[in-house]
Amino acid sequence: MVFIVVALLLMSASNKFGSKQPEPIRFIIPKGWPVPKIDIFAKNKLTEQGFQLGKKLFYDGRLSKDGEISCASCHQNFASFSTFDHDLSHGVENSFTKRNAPALINLAWMKEFHWDGAINHIEVQPLAPITAANEMGETIPNVLHKLRKDSLYLSMFKAAFGDTIINSQRMLKALAQFTGSLVSYNSKYDKVMRGENNFTAYEKRGYQVYKQHCSSCHQEPLFTDNSFRNNGLSLNRFHDIGRQSITNESSDSLKFKVPTLRNTQRSFPYMHDGRLYSLYDVVEFYRTGIDTSQHTLDKKLRNRVIITNKEKNDLVYFLYTLTDSSFINNPRFLPAVSVVKRN
Numbered sequence: 444m445v446f447i448v449v450a451l452l453l454m455s456a457s458n459k460f461g462s463k464q465p466e467p468i469r470f471i472i473p474k475g476w477p478v479p480k481i482d483i484f485a486k487n488k489l490t491e492q493g494f495q496l497g498k499k500l501f502y503d504g505r506l507s508k509d510g511e512i513s514c515a516s517c518h519q520n521f522a523s524f525s526t527f528d529h530d531l532s533h534g535v536e537n538s539f540t541k542r543n544a545p546a547l548i549n550l551a552w553m554k555e556f557h558w559d560g561a562i563n564h565i566e567v568q569p570l571a572p573i574t575a576a577n578e579m580g581e582t583i584p585n586v587l588h589k590l591r592k593d594s595l596y597l598s599m600f601k602a603a604f605g606d607t608i609i610n611s612q613r614m615l616k617a618l619a620q621f622t623g624s625l626v627s628y629n630s631k632y633d634k635v636m637r638g639e640n641n642f643t644a645y646e647k648r649g650y651q652v653y654k655q656h657c658s659s660c661h662q663e664p665l666f667t668d669n670s671f672r673n674n675g676l677s678l679n680r681f682h683d684i685g686r687q688s689i690t691n692e693s694s695d696s697l698k699f700k701v702p703t704l705r706n707t708q709r710s711f712p713y714m715h716d717g718r719l720y721s722l723y724d725v726v727e728f729y730r731t732g733i734d735t736s737q738h739t740l741d742k743k744l745r746n747r748v749i750i751t752n753k754e755k756n757d758l759v760y761f762l763y764t765l766t767d768s769s770f771i772n773n774p775r776f777l778p779a780v781s782v783v784k785r786n
Contacts, residue, residue: 465488465490465491465492465493465602465603465604466490466491466492467488467489467490467491468489468490468491468494468624469489470484470489470551470623470624473626473628473633473664474637475636475664476552476628476664476665477552477665479551479552480552480554481554483550483551483565483566483619483623484551484620484623487566487616487619487620489620489623489624490603490620492599492602492603493603493604493616493617493620494617494620494621494624495599495603496596496599496600496602496603496617496620497617497618497619497620497621497622498621498776498778498779499596499599499778499779500514500614500617500618500621501513501514501515501518501618501621501622502514502515502778504516505586505589505590506573506579506581506586507535507573507578507579507580507581508535508536508579508580508581508585509535509536509580511535512533512534512535512578512579512580514569514572514618515778516532516533517532517533517540517544517572517578518544518546518547520771520776520777521709521771522546522709522710522711523546523548523627523705523706523709523710523767523770523771524546524547524548524625525543525544525545525546525547525710526543526544526717527709527710527711528711528712529543529712529717530543530712530716530717530718531543531716531717532544532578534575534576534577534578534579534580535577535578535579535580535581536580538576538577538580539577540575540577540578541577541681541683541716542558542683542715542716542717543712543713543714543715543716543717545557545558545700545702546702546703546705546706546710547622547625548625548626548627548703548705548706548770549625549626549627549665549703549705550565550622550623550625551565551623551626552665552669553565553669554669555669555700556568557571557700558685558699558700558715559671559685559686559688559689559699559700560671560686560689560700561689565619565622565623566615566616566618566619567615568619568622569615569618570583570615573586583611586614587609587610587611587614590609590614591609596609597609600613603617625770625776626770627705627706627767627770628664628767628770629767629769629770630705630706630764630765630766630767631646631764631765631766632761632764632765633664633767635764636664642761642764643760645756645757645760645761646757646760646761646763646764648754648757648761649754649756649757649758649759649760649761649762650761650764652750652754652757652758652761653758653761653762656729656748656750656758657704657758659743660672660701660741660743661701661703661704665703665705666703666704666705666765667700667701667702667703667704668701669700669701670700670701671685671686671695671698671699671700671701672698672699672701672741673685673696673697673698673699673737673739673740673741674699674729674733674740674741674744675728675732675733675734675735675737675740675741675744675747676697676714676715676718676728676734677734678697679716679718681716683715683716684696684697685697685698685699685715686698686699693739694739695739696737696738696739697737697739698739699714699715704762704765705765705767706765706766706767706770706771707722707762707765707766708722708762708763708765708766709766709771713725722759722762723755723759726748726750726755726758726759727755729744729747729748730747730748730749730750730755731747733747735747
């Protein structure tokens with residue numbers, strides 16, 4: 444079962460980027476999943492050529508000032524397109540960001556992006572990291588200048604959009620076609636739900652713990668409700684107040700987007716600033732570490748999460764079943780080459 448069905452309009456094309464008309468791709472919602480509230484491809488028709496252009500852009504360091512940092516530098520495919528191992532994502536010239544890059548999966552079901560919801564459209568989202576001084580540190584005019592000097596990009600933009608005009612709107616649309624197609628839905632959990640596999644006794648017990656203590660915020664099947672909540676973390680060294688910095692509302696103090704639990708085994712470290720390095724640390728935080736004195740703390744966490752050590756272990760075993768290896772290792776989402784030639 445696949446989540447994207449390529450509806451090929453068989454052309455007499457001589458190569459992948461030489462088709463006179465782009466080849467449409469139909470975005471398929473996995474069985475049992477909700478329909479996205481916003482159709483991100485309504486005004487950005489998903490095509491094979493647009494997807495491939497977006498993938499090339501995603502892995503290209505030339506979108507950054509020093510030519511070394513690509514989108515994939517912080518959103519690493521083997522970590523479910525999040526920042527792996529490091530607490531804070533790295534930027535140009537050995538700089539650091541102030542947050543841990545979240546996983547870029549199932550974006551078609553999101554209305555706001557980033558930990559604080561600062562961006563409200565997938566096509567606008569790349570502008571922030573590309574131009575941020577501590578991320579990619581570049582300007583859009585400079586990025587476009589570099590792309591226009593590359594003959595391959597000229598042919599790819601022509602294949603995707605009909606001519607060789609390279610502008611910011613087309614660049615952002617192509618990136619959205621790639622990132623919007625990153626749908627993870629084939630973990631062991633999904634196979635169990637489809638009747639193709641079975642939980643072990645540990646996983647089954649962990650699923651019950653999850654449903655009792657975690658599912659109200661991390662709702663199936665996306666394992667997030669995409670809301671913004673204060674989960675009781677203390678203010679970090681950057682004094683990151685989260686959603687409040689966007690809304691200026693004191694009621695949003697220390698609220699961050701609820702992350703998906705999908706592929707969480709591969710997307711450590713955890714929380715918006717990567718302060719926790721294992722799932723056991725995360726569960727223990729909810730058992731004993733929540734600061735219950737915060738006035739914006741989510742009401743569901745006022746009494747913390749009361750579970751036994753055995754339930755803690757079972758819960759982690761269940762969370763492991765959300766790992767979608769077929770998604771993480773899907774060659775369709777990997778770069779065609781490991782090194783990009785720079786002009």
